[in-house]
Amino acid sequence: MAIPYPHFIASEKSPMETKILVPSSSPSSSSAPLSPVILTQDELKKIAAYKAVEYVESNMVLGLGTGSTAKHAVDRIAELLNQGKLHNIIGIPTSKITYDQAVSLGIPLSDLDSHPIVDLAIDGADEVDPFLNLVKGRGGSLLREKMVESSCRKFVVIVDESKMVEHLGGSGLAMPVEVVPFCWKFTAMRLKALFEDSGCVAKLRTLGENESGGVPYVTDNGNYIVDLYFKKDIGDLKVASDEILRLAGVVEHGMFIDMATTVIVAGELGVTVKDKF
Numbered sequence: 001m002a003i004p005y006p007h008f009i010a011s012e013k014s015p016m017e018t019k020i021l022v023p024s025s026s027p028s029s030s031s032a033p034l035s036p037v038i039l040t041q042d043e044l045k046k047i048a049a050y051k052a053v054e055y056v057e058s059n060m061v062l063g064l065g066t067g068s069t070a071k072h073a074v075d076r077i078a079e080l081l082n083q084g085k086l087h088n089i090i091g092i093p094t095s096k097i098t099y100d101q102a103v104s105l106g107i108p109l110s111d112l113d114s115h116p117i118v119d120l121a122i123d124g125a126d127e128v129d130p131f132l133n134l135v136k137g138r139g140g141s142l143l144r145e146k147m148v149e150s151s152c153r154k155f156v157v158i159v160d161e162s163k164m165v166e167h168l169g170g171s172g173l174a175m176p177v178e179v180v181p182f183c184w185k186f187t188a189m190r191l192k193a194l195f196e197d198s199g200c201v202a203k204l205r206t207l208g209e210n211e212s213g214g215v216p217y218v219t220d221n222g223n224y225i226v227d228l229y230f231k232k233d234i235g236d237l238k239v240a241s242d243e244i245l246r247l248a249g250v251v252e253h254g255m256f257i258d259m260a261t262t263v264i265v266a267g268e269l270g271v272t273v274k275d276k277f
Contacts, residue, residue, distance in 0.1 A: 041160055042068070044266035048158045049073040051264050051271060052122045053080070055156055058087040061115045063148040064102055065123025066095040066141040069158045069266075073122045074098065078105035092118060094148050095141035096220050118152035125157050125256070125263075126173065127165045132157075132263050132276045133237060135168050137176035137254030140205075140219050146252055149259055157260045161267030167233045168255060169198070174227035176205070176254040177244060181216070181224050187249035188226045194243050199231030223251055 039047070049072035056062060056077060064074050080086040091107045092115060093099040102109055112118075123145060127135035134157060136142050149155050165171050179187045184204060192202040205225040208214020216224050234240050237257050244253045263274040 038268065041266070044271065045069040045158065045160060046072045048160075048264045048266040048271050049122075050076055051273070052156045052158050052262075053077055055120055055122075055154065055262075056080070056086060056089070057119075058089065060119040061090045061092065061110070061117070063118045063121025063123070063152050063155075064091045064093045064098050064107070065121065065149075066093075066098045066145065067124040067139050069124040069160075070098070070122060071101065073158065074101055074105065074107070078102075078107050081107065090115060092148050094121075094123065094145040095139075097141075112147060112151060116151060118148060120154045120156065121149045121152040122156045122158065123149060125159050125163060125260075126254070127168055127171055128157065128159055128163050128260075128263055128265075129165055129168050129170075132260045132274065133168055133258065134256035134260055135175050135254050136256050137178070137225070138174055140176075140217060140225060142176055142225075142254045143178050143219065143221055143223075143252045146256060146259075149256065154261050155259055157263045159263065159265055161265055164265065168237060169228075169230035169234055172229065172231075174203075174205075174229060177226045177228060178219055178221070178223045178251040178253070179226050179249050180251060181222075183249065184216075184224050184226065187247060190247050191226055191228060191244065191250075194247075195228065195230060195234055195240070197232070198234045201229040203227050203229070221251070 049069055052073050053076045081089060090110050091102050092111060093102055125134040125136050126138045136145055169175050188202040192200050205217040205227050206214025207217055237255055241255055244250055261276050265272045
């Protein structure tokens, strides 16, 4: 049986896995069975984003995330505001991109100086481990994301199933570290040395096709990003976090440890909600 978009979200509490389908657009008689069409990844992300927005209530201060999935959530919040289904929402954006999006949609905005306690934040992630620890920041907004999302009462994360890993760094993709531009090579060498046993490679993020020929990527805060790549598990995440943050020249890293309260996972078989107790 085809399940119409965007309903029917499976919960982690149930072993049920539900494939979310939409009716075919081909004309058919009312008695003919509907031809199921599996939703695209972006459509699944949109369903997950809409599910996340169900946590939003009027009079909330919201952390507005950055990225392709979070963008759907921001769009949905604006839609509900325009429909009068949400009232008195204040958004705190986690990047200049999200700020521009929210302004264009008419979402009232503020900052942590005026609202140091955030009721709810909704954002994506680059990796999620079995304990709902995250890697974030491959989009370059990790510092502002962590500032906002560490200040919230509830942090809802939206990902597709490819982001689920056995351990952080397990995807083989970047774990970003934001660093000051001054002597960034020195900082990168020290970061690499910290995780030598894990086969760490440290690379400056650039806007060009290669590290040597590209222009350094600059964050919203005027800093650089050194991407760390691991061949092995880095072990205790809190120890790794402390060691990184002790290095002079490091601003922040992309491990979000014990921060997510709910993770919504969009996949081929449906959308699963994982709650941390």
